[in-house]
Amino acid sequence: MRARSFGVFWLLLWMTWAHACSGLLVSSLGMWVPDLGLLLWLGLGRRLNSNDRLLTTMAACLGRLSVGIDPPFAVFACYGALAVLDSLALSFVDRDRLILRVVCAGAYAALAGTWYALVNQIRSGGHAMDLQSSPKVILATFCIHALLSLSLAPLLARLPGLTLLLNRDSGRGMERSHADSMAALGMGAAAMGRRSR
Amino acid sequence: MSGSRRNVLLGVLWGVCVLFALRPSAAADRVAALLLSPLRILGEWSVPLHRLRAHEARAAIEAHDRSTTDELRFSEMLWSDLQSLAAPKQTQLQDDRRIVPGEVVGRGAGDRDRCIVRVRDARGIERGMPVVSGDSYVGRVSAVDAEANSVEVTLVTAGDFFVGARIDDGESSNQRGVAWMTVGGLELARRGSNREFFLAVHNPSKRERDRGRVVASELLEDLDRFAVLAEGFELGELVRLGPGKLGVIPTLDFGAGLYHVAILTPTQVRAVETKELEFALVDPHWVPTRSLTPGHPSPWRSGLRISTGEARGVAQGAAVIRGARLVGRVCERGLWSSAVQLLDDPGLVVVVAARLDGKPDPVVLGRMVSLGRKGRAGWIELRWESQLSFDFSALPQLAPGEDKAWSGRVWADLVTGSGEPGLPGGLVLGRALLPAQAEPGSPQLVYLDAGLAGESFSDLWVRATEGEEQL
Numbered sequence: 001m002r003a004r005s006f007g008v009f010w011l012l013l014w015m016t017w018a019h020a021c022s023g024l025l026v027s028s029l030g031m032w033v034p035d036l037g038l039l040l041w042l043g044l045g046r047r048l049n050s051n052d053r054l055l056t057t058m059a060a061c062l063g064r065l066s067v068g069i070d071p072p073f074a075v076f077a078c079y080g081a082l083a084v085l086d087s088l089a090l091s092f093v094d095r096d097r098l099i100l101r102v103v104c105a106g107a108y109a110a111l112a113g114t115w116y117a118l119v120n121q122i123r124s125g126g127h128a129m130d131l132q133s134s135p136k137v138i139l140a141t142f143c144i145h146a147l148l149s150l151s152l153a154p155l156l157a158r159l160p161g162l163t164l165l166l167n168r169d170s171g172r173g174m175e176r177s178h179a180d181s182m183a184a185l186g187m188g189a190a191a192m193g194r195r196s197r
Numbered sequence: 198m199s200g201s202r203r204n205v206l207l208g209v210l211w212g213v214c215v216l217f218a219l220r221p222s223a224a225a226d227r228v229a230a231l232l233l234s235p236l237r238i239l240g241e242w243s244v245p246l247h248r249l250r251a252h253e254a255r256a257a258i259e260a261h262d263r264s265t266t267d268e269l270r271f272s273e274m275l276w277s278d279l280q281s282l283a284a285p286k287q288t289q290l291q292d293d294r295r296i297v298p299g300e301v302v303g304r305g306a307g308d309r310d311r312c313i314v315r316v317r318d319a320r321g322i323e324r325g326m327p328v329v330s331g332d333s334y335v336g337r338v339s340a341v342d343a344e345a346n347s348v349e350v351t352l353v354t355a356g357d358f359f360v361g362a363r364i365d366d367g368e369s370s371n372q373r374g375v376a377w378m379t380v381g382g383l384e385l386a387r388r389g390s391n392r393e394f395f396l397a398v399h400n401p402s403k404r405e406r407d408r409g410r411v412v413a414s415e416l417l418e419d420l421d422r423f424a425v426l427a428e429g430f431e432l433g434e435l436v437r438l439g440p441g442k443l444g445v446i447p448t449l450d451f452g453a454g455l456y457h458v459a460i461l462t463p464t465q466v467r468a469v470e471t472k473e474l475e476f477a478l479v480d481p482h483w484v485p486t487r488s489l490t491p492g493h494p495s496p497w498r499s500g501l502r503i504s505t506g507e508a509r510g511v512a513q514g515a516a517v518i519r520g521a522r523l524v525g526r527v528c529e530r531g532l533w534s535s536a537v538q539l540l541d542d543p544g545l546v547v548v549v550a551a552r553l554d555g556k557p558d559p560v561v562l563g564r565m566v567s568l569g570r571k572g573r574a575g576w577i578e579l580r581w582e583s584q585l586s587f588d589f590s591a592l593p594q595l596a597p598g599e600d601k602a603w604s605g606r607v608w609a610d611l612v613t614g615s616g617e618p619g620l621p622g623g624l625v626l627g628r629a630l631l632p633a634q635a636e637p638g639s640p641q642l643v644y645l646d647a648g649l650a651g652e653s654f655s656d657l658w659v660r661a662t663e664g665e666e667q668l
Contacts, residue, residue: 013242020243022494023501031496054207066239067490069500069528069536071221072229077214080207117497119218124544124566133571137496 010161015063043157105149234531265520276623283457310355318470364409395444453564477621510661515619
């Protein structure tokens with residue numbers, strides 16, 4: 001029980017820092033900034049059972065709310081919807097499928113970004129959203145999250161303290177999926193190298 | 198709890214969240230913010246991340262600090278000039294009246310036709326006294342709060358407001374042949390390609406007259422003992438809006454361009470305070486604060502969280518400043534922390550006044566909405582929907598360059614205007630490029646160089662309803 005409490009503490013800490021790091025990177029990366037909180041949530045989501053996923057989702061919401069300015073209802077609604085979508089996706093396809101992870105991460109980030117922009121648009125009386133540059137930002141969000149879901153999300157899920165939340169089976173599953181993604185990245189790089197030659 | 202019951206409960210909670218996210222309710226937002234107040238502790242955890250960017254921020258802060266004294270002086274001077282704009286200019290409008298300066302600090306709850314005006318001392322001010330801005334008529338005092346030194350003013354735009362008026366064609370008001378009318382309330386009509394608001398005209402004595410300058414002039418002075426004080430103040434230009442329908446093009450932007458006003462009292466009332474108001478930057482309603490976070494974790498918005506909340510008197514919409522410069526406005530407040538929309542956050546609303554290069558008097562521009570940082574050099578784009586006509590084409594304009602959007606524009610220094618709760622007038626926004634001409638109802642873009650970037654936000658101050666420490 002104590003170990004689990006420590007796990008929750010670490011989860012909140014890392015979630016807050018992940019979102020804060022994204023905030024730190026916004027000024028230099030602009031629309032290419034990754035939502036590290038979302039990636040951490042995705043990375044952990046693959047490792048935890050359904051009860052713990054609720055906990056992770058809650059922690060992700062609180063982490064974002066503690067450093068961000070989005071309305072609380074919008075954040076809870078966003079992560080709630082993503083949690084349902086993720087469960088649905090996992091119920092249809094094997095959770096270790098590389099393509100699923102890539103597409104889901106990109107799509108979730110793009111959906112979340114669009115959702116927050118839409119909420120701000122409605123709350124500001126219809127002036128906030130720039131319809132010209134929005135598709136570009138959505139595309140950039142999709143690409144960067146799809147890419148980082150392969151390399152960064154599994155690493156984030158291995159941050160110190162988070163193993164206290166894991167059960168053994170899912171942990172093993174995670175190790176396998178991480179190895180798969182690393183192998184896939186390696187194969188991709190080799191293929192690109194051959195093509196360029 | 199069984200799994201299915203838990204899922205139903207979570208589904209309902211999710212539905213509630215979606216509903217309140219898309220149909221904002223002030224009460225629900227408030228409850229959520231209060232319940233989430235302990236998140237301040239999590240916010241504090243991210244403070245060490247600031248240090249990662251300390252070296253980047255130092256240069257920006259040093260550069261800004263060097264200009265702070267100049268900005269404070271500029272800000273106070275412009276605020277004082279804006280205040281003097283509210284006093285009547287024509288000598289016949291100054292005679293036999295005492296003029297009490299006031300600053301609009303907010304609007305009535307849910308009623309844009311009533312505004313709250315702060316004065317130095319409300320003693321001697323009575324219900325029914327006329328309120329003007331420059332030579333233009335604004336409305337009447339409808340309530341006085343002597344304890345808070347504030348008065349409520351009902352604007353001429355209110356549906357239940359009527360003021361006697363005449364066309365001012367150089368003749369004396371008691372001569373025969375003068376066109377009389379009653380003015381009050383608003384009329385929405387199309388003029389050219391835009392739909393505009395006009396002051397409504399009722400019972401004109403000469404329907405065929407559809408041109409001329411309309412001034413306040415009460416025929417029934419016995420019914421209103423202060424009516425004579427309003428005599429001669431301008432309401433606007435008479436126009437025909439349709440068959441048998443007249444309107445007045447107002448000289449003021451009643452929606453968002455009412456910053457400073459003057460309350461007129463008879464000379465017999467000796468108790469009134471006619472001295473200028475105190476500059477808001479030096480009043481005690483500022484509380485020191487610091488940013489808890491390095492920025493908002495998304496490219497769509499721009500904001501931060503500060504370490505001060507409702508417990509120290511921070512209200513919704515409160516200004517957050519650094520030196521004399523507006524950094525942003527509070528958009529959500531918990532007990533111990535608040536969320537701040539920065540100037541480049543899309544959707545942030547500010548009321549603006551400007552000093553244009555080549556024009557000594559400040560100009561009241563009205564409301565602008567931020568569209569975020571865009572284009573060259575990360576300037577902030579502001580959407581300006583002017584309610585009045587502006588023509589700055591006689592001023593020096595930017596030569597046609599490589600960027601077509603910028604050519605033909607005029608340079609100006611922007612400061613905040615008054616009239617929004619928690620946002621005092623005179624706070625520096627930055628250097629901006631304004632369009633040379635603007636027409637009512639047609640949106641224009643304004644490019645603002647706000648200077649400070651988000652990474653250098655230390656030494657912040659937030660406006661509080663009850664201040665504790667002086668800036």
